[in-house]
Amino acid sequence: MARLNMTGVLAALMLLTAACGFTPVHAPGGAGQALYDNVLVQAPNTKDSYFLVRHLEERIGRGSGGEYRLDLTLETEEEGQALTLSNVITRYSIVGVATYALVRVADDVVVTKGTVENFTGYSATGSTVDTFAGERDARERLMVILADQISSRLYATQGLGA
Template identity: 55%
Template structure:
């Protein structure tokens, strides 16, 4: 029987602490400069609104004195991926791609940019209302995934390239 050993856990935690790992938002973390300091460009459609909402949830909403700006471009496409014997679509995938650029607001110089993509799916076998709710939910889940990937890219960049 395997039992939890606190001493082994504490020893491994101490070893990790001594090897140079530090939290990205910690006192010496590179990404702490982004927290509440990024102004995301105003969204122009529903997809960019949802992505902006998720990014502001992760990076914080500035109070007007932001140093950095984040530009976004979102593309989505819906694909039929499942059909019944009667050739009626029973499942859809929503494929999304977001291109971003982090820039300094004063100089407008682009600091880093990138592209992230992912997909989510939903079933189209219920009622019209259920299908619409499933599609909306899949779309929102896709924006959560894209926001997570953008923030992870920005965190990785700022920890290796201090701003």
């Protein structure tokens, strides 16, 4: 009996989402279809932007002659977070802010734009090699997070479907 009720609830939810005009991102005519492999992402110029672009291209494709261009501005800042009694920093946070603009190439119209921000951290209590490896890993994790945020916002953009 409980199984039947759950099935009924799921069916009702599906009808409600269909009634409100919900279209899955990767459905025919959805924003996913309009964007995937159709966006030329700005070339990276730093290690951080390389990781950001790489992860963005994993999510939205690598459109070389696409209909859209994605312009990016990336800023990162490292902040000390934990101090010992002798004022030695033992933990760092890296804050990243990425500003993006999706531009339609045909007429240079900005389709959508925005800013995403997040942070990651790493420990500085091990050896120098451990600390450098931790920083590199934290920076790459931050770029993955920012790429996920940007691609989610791009896919949520209205008016991209066919």
